Amino acid sequence: MLREIVDIISEGKREVENLLKEDTKKFETVEIVGEYNEEKLTNRFISGDNIYIMNALLKGNGCTSMKEKIDLIYIDPPFLSKADYNSKIVLPLDDELVTIENFAYSDTWKEGDISYLKMLYKRLLLMRELLSDRGSIYLHLDWHVVHYAKVLMDEIFGEDMFLNEIIWSYKSGGVSKKYFSRKHDTILLYSKTKDYIFNAQKEKSYNRGFKPYRFKGVSEYEDEMGWYTLVNMKDVWNIDMVGRTSSERVGYGTQKPEKLLERIILASSDEDSIVADFFAGSGTTAVVAEKYNRKWILSDLGYTSLQTTKKRLMDIESEGFIHEKIEEFSVPKGGKLKIHSIDKKSFEFDTKIISINLEGYEIDIDNIPIEEKYKDILYKVMLKDSLALIDIISIDPDYDGKIFRSRWQSKRDRESYKIPDKIELELLKKPKRSIGIKIIDVFGFESEYIIEV
Numbered sequence: 001m002l003r004e005i006v007d008i009i010s011e012g013k014r015e016v017e018n019l020l021k022e023d024t025k026k027f028e029t030v031e032i033v034g035e036y037n038e039e040k041l042t043n044r045f046i047s048g049d050n051i052y053i054m055n056a057l058l059k060g061n062g063c064t065s066m067k068e069k070i071d072l073i074y075i076d077p078p079f080l081s082k083a084d085y086n087s088k089i090v091l092p093l094d095d096e097l098v099t100i101e102n103f104a105y106s107d108t109w110k111e112g113d114i115s116y117l118k119m120l121y122k123r124l125l126l127m128r129e130l131l132s133d134r135g136s137i138y139l140h141l142d143w144h145v146v147h148y149a150k151v152l153m154d155e156i157f158g159e160d161m162f163l164n165e166i167i168w169s170y171k172s173g174g175v176s177k178k179y180f181s182r183k184h185d186t187i188l189l190y191s192k193t194k195d196y197i198f199n200a201q202k203e204k205s206y207n208r209g210f211k212p213y214r215f216k217g218v219s220e221y222e223d224e225m226g227w228y229t230l231v232n233m234k235d236v237w238n239i240d241m242v243g244r245t246s247s248e249r250v251g252y253g254t255q256k257p258e259k260l261l262e263r264i265i266l267a268s269s270d271e272d273s274i275v276a277d278f279f280a281g282s283g284t285t286a287v288v289a290e291k292y293n294r295k296w297i298l299s300d301l302g303y304t305s306l307q308t309t310k311k312r313l314m315d316i317e318s319e320g321f322i323h324e325k326i327e328e329f330s331v332p333k334g335g336k337l338k339i340h341s342i343d344k345k346s347f348e349f350d351t352k353i354i355s356i357n358l359e360g361y362e363i364d365i366d367n368i369p370i371e372e373k374y375k376d377i378l379y380k381v382m383l384k385d386s387l388a389l390i391d392i393i394s395i396d397p398d399y400d401g402k403i404f405r406s407r408w409q410s411k412r413d414r415e416s417y418k419i420p421d422k423i424e425l426e427l428l429k430k431p432k433r434s435i436g437i438k439i440i441d442v443f444g445f446e447s448e449y450i451i452e453v
């Protein structure tokens with residue numbers, strides 16, 4: 001492998017140099033979610049392969065270039081685990097809930113370790129260009145490949161910019177009788193320069209003997225475990241995984257805990273910093289960044305990632321974001337929404353209530369790339385309660401047919417697992433308007449409709 005590392009580096013450098021010379025692929029705006037100020041907004045979810053996305057971000061591509069603008073990059077790429085990952089879909093059927101699995105992304109590499117490291121190296125090179133002078137990068141991996149990745153990181157960022165090997169230790173997962181159970185991931189932390197943002201985080205350190213030390217000038221506290229002082233955080237982090245019963249759980253195979261991202265974001269960014277995650281998955285980075293008033297840029301090539309992130313952002317009543325895609329990226333076309341009726345009534349002097357009554361959703365189940373064993377369930381759900389197959393519904397009350405501006409959104413709730421069958425919009429009176437309806441179904445497929453009222 002050592003010999004191959006040399007080739008990975010020289011080949012990767014050449015490819016990235018060429019990529020930077022080429023025209024970038026263009027960004028297309030798919031949707032603007034929520035209220036937002038075009039000047040202020042940096043929150044962006046970009047669908048597509050991150051190598052093209054980062055290349056376009058560096059060059060600006062019609063917008064401001066993000067070169068040296070990002071204070072923090074956290075990435076949790078596939079780990080070379082040689083597995084496929086699914087997201088879980090819960091559906092209501094006959095007063096019960098059934099769970100089926102939808103493909104999310106693959107972590108199998110035809111040419112094994114080498115092709116994986118080639119993929120990673122090129123992207124890390126671009127990330128360095130995006131980092132600000134005060135920036136740092138957290139590369140989250142595990143035993144599969146972290147040791148080779150460390151060599152690549154040293155080459156790109158410099159050994160003297162290596163700050164930490166963080167061990168995230170957890171309890172869940174399988175055990176082994178043949179070796180010690182593997183219960184940690186490794187996160188490599190590098191800064192771009194020596195002048196990087198670092199806000200030391202504190203953790204509890206319990207006093208031995210469980211009694212107060214009573215040192216002068218040291219504050220001591222007590223909880224159910226005993227007496228403790230607060231010390232600067234160490235590099236071994238005991239944080240529970242997002243378990244089956246966790247309220248954070250969104251069903252995305254490799255979802256990381258918010259607490260993990262909280263530490264990273266608080267330590268290595270400031271308010272209003274731009275935080276990026278180019279392997280977004282379920283969007284944990286955006287959720288935590290937004291909670292702590294950081295701006296974020298996320299990207300992912302799977303469409304279930306956008307769908308999951310969007311729902312999580314709805315839960316925290318996010319400020320809004322722009323969903324872009326790199327040209328050539330496409331989301332499979334969804335099924336057909338059936339509208340029962342549209343009622344209009346005037347309300348007060350200048351507003352109108354428009355009620356859209358939904359009837360159902362029809363999709364060709366045979367064409368859905370889902371395991372055969374789940375198709376029977378899907379037929380039954382479609383027959384009995386087809387609206388349960390719609391995951392998110394968004395409305396643009398004045399759709400111009402080009403950029404969809406979601407002003408109203410709803411998603412399946414965690415009780416009925418259905419969207420509401422009646423949408424009521426209170427709108428300013430206008431002689432005529434085109435209302436856009438955007439649907440993301442439970443498989444992540446999208447469809448759009450325009451109704452003239």
Ligand SMILES: C[S@@+](CC[C@H](N)C(=O)[O-])C[C@H]1O[C@@H](n2cnc3c(N)ncnc32)[C@H](O)[C@@H]1O
Nearest residue numbers: 049050076105254255256279281282284300301
């Ligand atoms: C391990 S998951 C990230 C999980 C995430 N940290 C979370 O908390 O949910 C890795 C993600 O990287 C995405 N991915 C893999 N290769 C990519 C690429 N070349 N460009 C963009 N996204 C990619 C996959 O679709 C997957 O969602």
